[in-house]
Amino acid sequence: MSELSIETVRAAIESHPDPETGRPMGKTGQIVEVTVDGKNAHIKLGLSSHSAAIADEVAAMLESKVVAASPGANAKVEVVPHHRIAPRSGQAGLKIKSVILVGSGKGGVGKSTVAASLALSLQQFGSRVGLMDADVYGPSVPQLLGLEGRPAITEAKRIEPIRCGDMPVMSMGFLVERDQAVIWRGPMLHGSINQFLGETEWGELDYLIIDMPPGTGDVALTLSQAVPIAGSVVVCTPQEVALLDAIKAISMFRKVNIPILGMVENMSGFLCPDNGKTYDIFGRGGARAKAEELDVPFLGGLPIDIGLRIAGDEGRLAEVMANDEQARAPMDKIARAVVRNLASKAAAAPAKPSLPTL
Known part of the structure; x- marks a missing residue:
């Protein structure tokens, strides 16, 4: 004392x-x-x-x-x-402090909505955030955010991303018509991912959130070779069939040495506005139990929110996330957990001193 x-x-x-x-x-x-x-x-x-x-x-x-x-x-x-510059990192030379992948073992679990919402939540807190849609075959980020148009090419032959407010966003959805399919083999996919990363004018960011394609394809390997990945977030729903695929996603990230920041249980209960009761349509708690079993952090659950679903369908997700604190609250909790887990990793292995702050 x-x-x-x-x-x-x-x-x-x-x-x-x-x-x-x-x-x-x-x-x-x-x-x-x-x-x-x-x-x-x-x-x-x-x-x-x-x-x-x-x-x-x-x-x-x-x-x-x-x-x-x-x-x-x-x-x-x-x-x-406290201003601290982001050092250039990886083959792409990005000035981004933390690249976070959002993936799932299967489609239909709300992965893209979680990725976009995580980016919007971190931005709402005050971080500088970019969002990259790496789901080349089924890009849905432009629809969720109500974005359209084709990225311009700068005089330096770099891609100028489409912006959602101050957030730079890049997606294959900006480069093909909505009714056109992308039919590519692996090498073309690899090239597009590297182009999105290394040739886009992301600027200096705290976080780049990358919406991964569903499944366990080679995109994760491409990304792990192009830029240091701070960690991954695995999205699943509570039922067993989704959890089985989430296990595969976790295994994939571990095999390519990408740290796992935690699991998110999406569609975790529905609060009925008519009677105030919660209905576990897809079950509840399965992701938490599986996370404990796999020694993976559980980041939180996201309830079924009809308002957010409608906002995503109408391209108003950013508007609702910015103005509706109640709708944003579950994702804010998850965003805090992600940053908290990154802080724990940093404390366990402190960074070496770099350039002085400006």
Whole structure:
């Protein structure tokens, strides 16, 4: 137990790992300012936009550390922006901090809706996010977001993505007519994925969310060779037939050395607006049980939401996710869990010091 002072406050929090890099905050210049007035401590803490989804959690943890070190003290953490550039990575040379794959072992489980919603939720928290639709044969992201048009080619011969607000989006759906099928063999698929990654003007992002095609094809292998993958999210529904295919997706990611951030149980119960009762149309809890069995984190469940379903069909998913906090809440919980799991990985294996922050 120590008397509250600037020194004791700094000593209590300086070793706390930065959620983005895992490095001690005292060494990364993120403890911007500490002031003490009697029993009250005020801390200005710098966090990058990569950590925006869990900024309040980090602040609460540091406040509790100060109180534990000086019982009877009051601590308030104010989070301020901490700018950190994204180093270029992979063969594609992307300036993206974390690439996250969203996949499933089968179609029809809402994978694309989850991928788009995850991207929108992270953006709503304040992160810089891009969305890439790698489901070349069945691209649905343009429909979900109400996007159309053909990407322009810049003077530097690079692809200018279509934008959903500030979010860059790239999909094969922008390059073919809606009623036309893409009939390609593996090499052409490999080439298109690399082109989407390496020749698109993504800019500098915290996250690139990639909507994977269903099944266990070679897209995951192509991506794993092109760019470092921060992790994957596996989407399934509660019934056993979907879980069997989700197991295959997990096995695929493990074989190509892509970390698994967790499982999402989609269509997890339906709350009837007429009587307030919840009906487990597809069952409930199957993904959580299977995640525990496979030693995979369970990120959360997403209930059947008729409003979101209609919004996706009408191309208004981004609008509803931005304006309806109740509809967005289950996905916000999952987005926080994803960022939290990335922070745990970073703390376990801190990044090496790189270029100074700007």
